[in-house]
Amino acid sequence: MKFGVVMFPGSNCDHDTYHVISKVIGQPVDFIWHRQSSVGDCDAVILPGGFSYGDYLRTGAIARFSPVMGAVKEFASRGGLVMGICNGFQILCEAGLLPGALLRNKNLKFICEHVNMRVEAADTPFTNRCQRGQVLSVPIAHGDGNYFCDEETLRELQRENRIIFRYSSKDGVLTETSNPNGSLDDIAGICNRERNVLGLMPHPERASEALLGSNDGRIIFYSLADTLAELAKAS
Amino acid sequence: MKARIYVTLKPSVLDPQGKAIHHAVETIGYSGIEDVRQGKYFEVSLADGVSAAEAVATIERMAHDILANPVIEEYRVELDSES
Numbered sequence: 001m002k003f004g005v006v007m008f009p010g011s012n013c014d015h016d017t018y019h020v021i022s023k024v025i026g027q028p029v030d031f032i033w034h035r036q037s038s039v040g041d042c043d044a045v046i047l048p049g050g051f052s053y054g055d056y057l058r059t060g061a062i063a064r065f066s067p068v069m070g071a072v073k074e075f076a077s078r079g080g081l082v083m084g085i086c087n088g089f090q091i092l093c094e095a096g097l098l099p100g101a102l103l104r105n106k107n108l109k110f111i112c113e114h115v116n117m118r119v120e121a122a123d124t125p126f127t128n129r130c131q132r133g134q135v136l137s138v139p140i141a142h143g144d145g146n147y148f149c150d151e152e153t154l155r156e157l158q159r160e161n162r163i164i165f166r167y168s169s170k171d172g173v174l175t176e177t178s179n180p181n182g183s184l185d186d187i188a189g190i191c192n193r194e195r196n197v198l199g200l201m202p203h204p205e206r207a208s209e210a211l212l213g214s215n216d217g218r219i220i221f222y223s224l225a226d227t228l229a230e231l232a233k234a235s
Numbered sequence: 236m237k238a239r240i241y242v243t244l245k246p247s248v249l250d251p252q253g254k255a256i257h258h259a260v261e262t263i264g265y266s267g268i269e270d271v272r273q274g275k276y277f278e279v280s281l282a283d284g285v286s287a288a289e290a291v292a293t294i295e296r297m298a299h300d301i302l303a304n305p306v307i308e309e310y311r312v313e314l315d316s317e318s
Contacts, residue, residue: 057301057302058304061301061304065301093306094304099306100306101304101306101307103248103249103251103307104251104252105251106249106251107251108251108252108255146251148248148249148306148307149306150247150306182249182251
């Protein structure tokens with residue numbers, strides 16, 4: 001089993017993500033260059049944070065046309081595990097792998113700070129080590145993280161239990177001040193209907209070692225590693 | 236031939252930048268401004284020999300697929316055959 005971290009021109013969390021997977025979680029991992037038309041032998045693909053193509057036009061709008069995205073779509077349609085962090089989430093939305101879009105933060109500021117996110121569902125390949133209601137302290141660093149979708153899509157996300165993370169207080173309460181960017185329904189992360197594609201704005205890879213102020217985020221990588229181990233055992 | 240493409244947020248989508256601009260112009264002293272919405276403007280020059288019908292089809296597709304994100308935005312295309 002192997003992880004793959006995609007590198008777009010302008011990705012800047014690719015090495016952090018690679019570091020966490022290889023050194024903290026201790027799993028095999030490869031970089032996947034955006035010009036590649038295949039994800040190779042990777043079993044889970046991560047689209048890292050950053051500013052792919054300088055965020056020109058819209059965040060993620062140009063990265064979605066990279067050759068690798070055709071392969072990522074095909075991989076996801078076969079049930080492959082895909083996680084988009086921050087800019088990766090924006091790319092997944094632009095590519096249509098996740099519904100909705102990420103708008104400019106409500107206060108128009110680039111926000112770089114630790115936030116709390118509440119785990120809303122543990123029945124995903126990305127959160128199976130978490131408890132529902134568990135609160136993780138993980139940083140955000142974005143100017144466009146204000147999740148938006150139409151009402152019908154929001155009802156669908158709620159009904160199908162596809163809102164995986166919500167911004168909350170450290171006690172897990174949803175308050176106006178705990179939502180940093182104006183996201184609809186306090187959404188910090190969602191998954192697709194098949195639950196094999198996840199996008200989230202907070203950066204778990206920046207909170208995977210106690211030295212960095214929190215290691216709450218590594219549970220997501222451990223969950224993924226557990227999922228891959230189960231899959232390997234089953235095959 | 237030139238095409239002009241205007242991309243704006245759908246009316247149902249909050250535009251915090253437009254709101255900030257609205258607030259600023261009111262602060263400076265402009266009166267009678269009811270609302271400001273910010274958008275994007277593109278000028279696309281088409282190669283010689285492209286027919287108007289081809290140009291409309293190409294620009295419409297480009298606006299829909301790339302220049303605008305239909306989840307949050309709408310667009311309007313103008314074609315200028317004089318230039």
